[in-house]
Amino acid sequence: MADKKFYLTTTLPYVNADPHIGFALEIVQADIVARYKRLIGAEVFFNTGTDEHGQKIFQKATEEGKDVQAYVDYYAARFKTLKDSLNLSYDAFIRTTDPHHVEAAQELWKLCAAAGDIYKKKYKGLYCVGDEAFLRESDLVDGKCPNHPNLKLEEIEEENYFFKLSAYQDKLLQYLSNANVVMPEWRSVEAVNFVKQGLEDFSISRVKEKMPWGIAVPGDDTQVMYVWFDALTNYISTLGWPNGKFDEFWNSGEVVQMAGKDQVRFQSIMWQAMLMSASIKNTDKVVYHGFITSGGQKMSKSLGNVIDPLTIVTEYGTDALRYFLARHINAFDDSDFTMERFKELYNADLANGLGNLVARIMQLAQTHLETPVNVEFVPYPKEFTGALEKYEINKAADFVWSKIQALDQKITSTEPFKVIKTDVEKGKSLIIELVKELAAIDLLLEPFVPATSKKIIEAIMANKKPENLFLRKE
Numbered sequence: 001m002a003d004k005k006f007y008l009t010t011t012l013p014y015v016n017a018d019p020h021i022g023f024a025l026e027i028v029q030a031d032i033v034a035r036y037k038r039l040i041g042a043e044v045f046f047n048t049g050t051d052e053h054g055q056k057i058f059q060k061a062t063e064e065g066k067d068v069q070a071y072v073d074y075y076a077a078r079f080k081t082l083k084d085s086l087n088l089s090y091d092a093f094i095r096t097t098d099p100h101h102v103e104a105a106q107e108l109w110k111l112c113a114a115a116g117d118i119y120k121k122k123y124k125g126l127y128c129v130g131d132e133a134f135l136r137e138s139d140l141v142d143g144k145c146p147n148h149p150n151l152k153l154e155e156i157e158e159e160n161y162f163f164k165l166s167a168y169q170d171k172l173l174q175y176l177s178n179a180n181v182v183m184p185e186w187r188s189v190e191a192v193n194f195v196k197q198g199l200e201d202f203s204i205s206r207v208k209e210k211m212p213w214g215i216a217v218p219g220d221d222t223q224v225m226y227v228w229f230d231a232l233t234n235y236i237s238t239l240g241w242p243n244g245k246f247d248e249f250w251n252s253g254e255v256v257q258m259a260g261k262d263q264v265r266f267q268s269i270m271w272q273a274m275l276m277s278a279s280i281k282n283t284d285k286v287v288y289h290g291f292i293t294s295g296g297q298k299m300s301k302s303l304g305n306v307i308d309p310l311t312i313v314t315e316y317g318t319d320a321l322r323y324f325l326a327r328h329i330n331a332f333d334d335s336d337f338t339m340e341r342f343k344e345l346y347n348a349d350l351a352n353g354l355g356n357l358v359a360r361i362m363q364l365a366q367t368h369l370e371t372p373v374n375v376e377f378v379p380y381p382k383e384f385t386g387a388l389e390k391y392e393i394n395k396a397a398d399f400v401w402s403k404i405q406a407l408d409q410k411i412t413s414t415e416p417f418k419v420i421k422t423d424v425e426k427g428k429s430l431i432i433e434l435v436k437e438l439a440a441i442d443l444l445l446e447p448f449v450p451a452t453s454k455k456i457i458e459a460i461m462a463n464k465k466p467e468n469l470f471l472r473k474e
Helices: 021-039 055-063 068-081 099-114 165-176 187-195 227-232 246-251 263-279 309-316 318-327 339-368 382-389 395-415 416-422 423-447 450-462
Strands: 005-009 041-052 091-096 120-126 133-135 154-163 203-205 220-225 253-262 285-289 290-292
Touching: 005 021, 005 120, 005 246, 021 055, 021 285, 021 318, 021 382, 021 395, 055 068, 068 091, 068 339, 068 395, 099 120, 099 227, 099 263, 154 203, 154 220, 154 263, 154 309, 165 263, 187 263, 220 450, 227 263, 253 263, 263 285, 285 290, 309 318, 309 339, 309 423, 318 339, 318 395, 318 450, 339 395, 339 416, 339 423, 382 395, 395 423, 416 423, 423 450
Parallel strands: 005 041, 005 253, 041 091, 253 285
Antiparallel strands: 120 133, 120 154, 203 220
């Protein structure tokens, strides 16, 4: 794995609201993978950012009487605070209003046009502002967008540019037939079925007079790019495409995208066809996560069940949220998140679990050992690496906590605190063994709870019990 280039990106959240728990899940999952890949020797380029164009943003800014650029600047800054709040290790934060991104989107348009895949026609269709997408009759559920049933669909009739998605049906089926280009497997089936139903060309521009907030279409000042054509380009513009680090990471490395389950159509079909049209290598893998529900219901402000990740961080700490998202949210399926369950597991697994284990072992070491234990690197167990290579983040976290529980049981069964009273050397030997096993676990903790992991290894190196890692919450 040494010197292997690994490119990882999240989707770009839309800047029309504050960061929510669903995006926190995606960015934390991605950060865990990025940290793991670095630990095993890969050279990683980890990208995230903000999607800042489109009708939804234009409407929101207009409703609030704000300048659109000032509006997106405010929310982009809110998303940038996640780097510290969630302890993220990303290498780039791309904004779709960045000048170099605008140039890249226009360059991609020109390549697709040169390939004969862009044409202009008059069009009439139903548009969901929530998805920023035109919907077919077959997409609707009871006449409404399945993702935004509370939003009224807009009937739009105008002359737009279209991308010849229909020309890529066979190539997309061939691409999707490759193992693991879509994970989990059932999302791959979903993508293949969507393509087999027949692909329709999709609109990639809007009339500027009606919707001025977007990137100008090359050679036509009356049109701006449809937000998806613009936003998807970020995955290569962030690398400086067509120059910069693009060849190093995209062409020569492994390219992985992480996205929500509602993104299959956009990430594994539309975006891949655009890459094919521009003669750019396709994404090696797109990993789709499920949604977070609360009390078995979809989160919504009207139900009052929206969970603010930053509020949790303020009360419980960053690593507490990272831990819960890693271990107790399924890597691929929908999962429930309630504050009652979060608090229960925080106390059980962190305060009473990991925190108490570290305190017990390091108190023994501080009391009975004259010098710090010389710890050595232990190879990562295959159960740990195997799960993370398959993006089964919750399974990898489960394995780590099984090691924590086993080490806790070892203290109970060996009773070094009793042994040392009658046999000092044997007691010291048992304590040294415990510290070494704790250090081995600490290596596995780093991707999940990096700040806590750092405190543990510092305590081991100083041969000192650390301050409480996780204060119990009553």
